[in-house]
Amino acid sequence: MLTAAISTVCKDAFIELARGANASGIPASIGYPAGPDTHVKMQETGAPVFRIIKPLRDMEKLVESLKGSQADGCFATGIDTDSVAGLKPGGDSAHFDDICSPLSIDKLKEARQSVDIPFIIKGIITVEDAQAAMEIGADAIVVSNHAGYSQDYCISSLEALPAIKSAVGDKMKLILDSGIRRGSDVVKALALGADAVLIGRMALWGLLLGENEGLSWVLKLMSDEIKRNMILVGAQKVSDLNRDMLISLDSLGERILS
Numbered sequence: 001m002l003t004a005a006i007s008t009v010c011k012d013a014f015i016e017l018a019r020g021a022n023a024s025g026i027p028a029s030i031g032y033p034a035g036p037d038t039h040v041k042m043q044e045t046g047a048p049v050f051r052i053i054k055p056l057r058d059m060e061k062l063v064e065s066l067k068g069s070q071a072d073g074c075f076a077t078g079i080d081t082d083s084v085a086g087l088k089p090g091g092d093s094a095h096f097d098d099i100c101s102p103l104s105i106d107k108l109k110e111a112r113q114s115v116d117i118p119f120i121i122k123g124i125i126t127v128e129d130a131q132a133a134m135e136i137g138a139d140a141i142v143v144s145n146h147a148g149y150s151q152d153y154c155i156s157s158l159e160a161l162p163a164i165k166s167a168v169g170d171k172m173k174l175i176l177d178s179g180i181r182r183g184s185d186v187v188k189a190l191a192l193g194a195d196a197v198l199i200g201r202m203a204l205w206g207l208l209l210g211e212n213e214g215l216s217w218v219l220k221l222m223s224d225e226i227k228r229n230m231i232l233v234g235a236q237k238v239s240d241l242n243r244d245m246l247i248s249l250d251s252l253g254e255r256i257l258s
């Protein structure tokens with residue numbers, strides 16, 4: 001995503017993003033707003049694309065954008081509900097506070113029911129909101145603090161993940177983002193119950209470095225780090241990863257003091 005920021009890093013940044021993602025065999029995502037057909041052009045690179053729409057106060061426009069994502073072939077769509085008050089100023093020229101609004105559970109259900117493709121609620125950081133996402137009928141949530149752009153002093157997504165996993169179990173797919181920088185961060189998230197992770201700024205920096213090839217380089221580096229760290233913790237496959245392979249800072253403190 002990083003919709004406003006990403007378009008400044010290189011020419012045709014979203015197409016370059018999709019090319020890099022496709023070359024590495026992973027999906028690409030796009031937020032709101034971007035050029036009306038950008039997600040279509042991204043898919044022309046061969047990359048599967050999912051499109052996340054802002055919690056627009058104009059319900060008709062919200063439903064139209066979600067339906068448009070489905071009609072245009074996106075494999076999933078959804079809403080970044082942590083943008084209900086717009087984004088914090090700084091680093092990005094778009095704040096969206098004029099077009100976004102908190103949406104009731106009923107409106108979110110209406111939005112979800114407007115499409116048949118998998119539906120993602122992005123920006124969940126509490127168990128209560130994860131349960132609300134299940135009630136709405138979401139297929140997946142993104143445990144995310146919007147890279148710190150939503151609220152000051154928000155806990156990290158990695159800290160929020162274990163309780164959300166315990167509450168949700170396998171009823172929804174759990175995706176995590178905000179702060180993934182290395183393969184070891186991916187391994188930690190998977191060990192704590194995430195099914196997948198997203199990267200924002202790492203993708204942006206890769207594109208800045210060398211367009212789609214720069215992104216592929218970043219993804220290869222992270223992939224190598226994932227493999228290396230899995231070997232080091234004794235996991236042969238992703239499903240081998242578990243919480244016992246991690247040591248919490250709290251328990252480390254207790255061990256040092258005892």
Ligand SMILES: Cc1cc2nc3c(=O)[nH]c(=O)nc-3n(C[C@H](O)[C@H](O)[C@H](O)COP(=O)(O)O)c2cc1C
Nearest residue numbers: 001002003005031080092147177178179199200201
């Ligand atoms: C400058 C900036 C702009 C962003 N704009 C959007 C946006 O328009 N829509 C959205 O869903 N997320 C947006 N995000 C959040 C990203 O989608 C993603 O959740 C976040 O960047 C992941 O964290 P990471 O950058 O640490 O990987 C933005 C993040 C940043 C840093």
